Amino acid sequence: xxxxxxxxxxxxxxxxxxxxxxxxxxxxxxxxxxxxxxxxxxxxxxxxxxxxxxxxxxxxxxxxxxxxxxxxxxxxxxxxxxxxxxxxxxxxxxxxxxxxxxxxxxxxxxxxxxxxxxxxxxxxxxxxxxxxxxxxxxxxxxxxxxxxxxxxxxxxxxxxxxxxxxxxxxxxxxxxxxxxxxxxxxxxxxxxxxxxxxxxxxxxxxxxxxxxxxxxxxxxxxxxxxxxxxxxxxxxxxxxxxxxxxxxxxxxxxxxxxxxxxxxxxxxxxxxxxxxxxxxxxxxxxxxxxx
Numbered sequence: 001x002x003x004x005x006x007x008x009x010x011x012x013x014x015x016x017x018x019x020x021x022x023x024x025x026x027x028x029x030x031x032x033x034x035x036x037x038x039x040x041x042x043x044x045x046x047x048x049x050x051x052x053x054x055x056x057x058x059x060x061x062x063x064x065x066x067x068x069x070x071x072x073x074x075x076x077x078x079x080x081x082x083x084x085x086x087x088x089x090x091x092x093x094x095x096x097x098x099x100x101x102x103x104x105x106x107x108x109x110x111x112x113x114x115x116x117x118x119x120x121x122x123x124x125x126x127x128x129x130x131x132x133x134x135x136x137x138x139x140x141x142x143x144x145x146x147x148x149x150x151x152x153x154x155x156x157x158x159x160x161x162x163x164x165x166x167x168x169x170x171x172x173x174x175x176x177x178x179x180x181x182x183x184x185x186x187x188x189x190x191x192x193x194x195x196x197x198x199x200x201x202x203x204x205x206x207x208x209x210x211x212x213x214x215x216x217x218x219x220x221x222x223x224x225x226x227x228x229x230x231x232x233x234x235x236x237x238x239x240x241x242x243x244x245x246x247x248x249x250x251x252x253x254x255x256x257x258x259x260x261x262x263x264x265x266x267x268x269x270x271x272x273x274x275x276x277x278x279x280x281x282x283x284x285x286x287x288x289x290x291x
Contacts, residue, residue: 025063025106026098026248027233027283028201034109035064035095043089043113049081056179058086058113061199066104068095076110076199086113110201152178197235197279198271206282207236207268215262215286221254222290228252230259230286238277240268251288259286 028034049055059077062070073087090111097104155178162171200206221227228251235244245263250256263284270277 024248025108026100026231027199027281028107028109032098032100032107032231032283032285034201035068035098035107037093037095038068039092039094041089041092043082043085043115045115046081046085049085049115052081053175054079054081055115056082057115058083059110059204060086060090060113061108061110061201062090062093064095064098064107064109066097066106068097070095071106079115082113082115086115089113108199110199110204152181155181197281198273200280200282204271204273204280207240207271207280209266209268210240211265211267213262213265215255215258215288217288218254218258221252221258221288225290226252226255227288227290228255230255230288232259232263232284232286233281234263234266234284235279235281236268236271237279238270240270242266242268243279248283255288258288262286 026032056079057077058075058079061074061076063072065071070091070093073090075083075087090113093111098107099105155174159171159174159178162168162174198204229249230247230251231249232245233248234242237243242264245260247256247260250259263286266284271280272278
C-alpha cells in the first residue's frame, strides 16, 4: 500500500493551484464567453475617408483586463484612413469583467468596427443650376471579367470611363465590385503574410464541430480524484483538422496530456473567408468530472 500512497501524493502535488494565478489572457471561445459590452464609443468617420467614399469593417484583437477595460488593441484587418479611428474608439470601450471559477481574468477577444456607406446628400441649389444636362445614354458597357480573380486595374479604368460619360450609378457599381475584390485580396494577402491562422471572434465565426473525441480519463487521476477543466488553444487548418494544440490552463499534467490527445482528433467544418477556406485559431475546453 505504501507505493500507492506515494503515487497519490505525487499526483496531488502536480495539481496546479487555481489556474487563475496565470497572468496570461484567455481567448474568448468555446466555454469562455465573450464579455458584455457596457460602453461603446462610435468611431469618428474621418472627413477625407468620407470624401473618398471609403467604407468597410476594421477587425481588431483586443485585450480586456480584469476591470473590463481595453488595455491593448491589435489590428487583424485594416482599412486605409479608417484603422486609426477604429483603434481610438475601441480603446474607450468598457466591458463587464470576465470571471473564471468566480475570479476575474484578462481575456482576448476579436471585435469589429463598421464604417458603413454614407447616405447620399441631395445636391445644393447651386449644383442643380450649374450641372449640365446628362448626355444620352451610350450602349450598356460590358461587365467586368468573371473568370477567376478579377483585374482591379481594368475595373477602375472602366469606372473612370463610365464617370467621364456621366454614368454615375454604373461607375459606382463597378467601384464597389473593385473594392470587394481589393478586400478579398487583402484578406488573403494578410493570411499569407502572417503565415498563421485568423483568430476566432467578431466576423470570424467559430467553425462547426463535426467530430468530437472524448478524452480518456487516466486511471491514476481518477484514483487521485483529480477533476476540472483544461483550456486549450487549437489551430484548425483549411481542411478543418486540428494541426496544433497547446494548453493555456490545466488542472494537472496527467489530465493535460489526455485532453491534448483527444482534441488533436477533433474535426471541424472549414472556415471560409470570401469563399476561400482559411486556417483559424480558437479556444476549446475539455472537462474531466468524476461520476
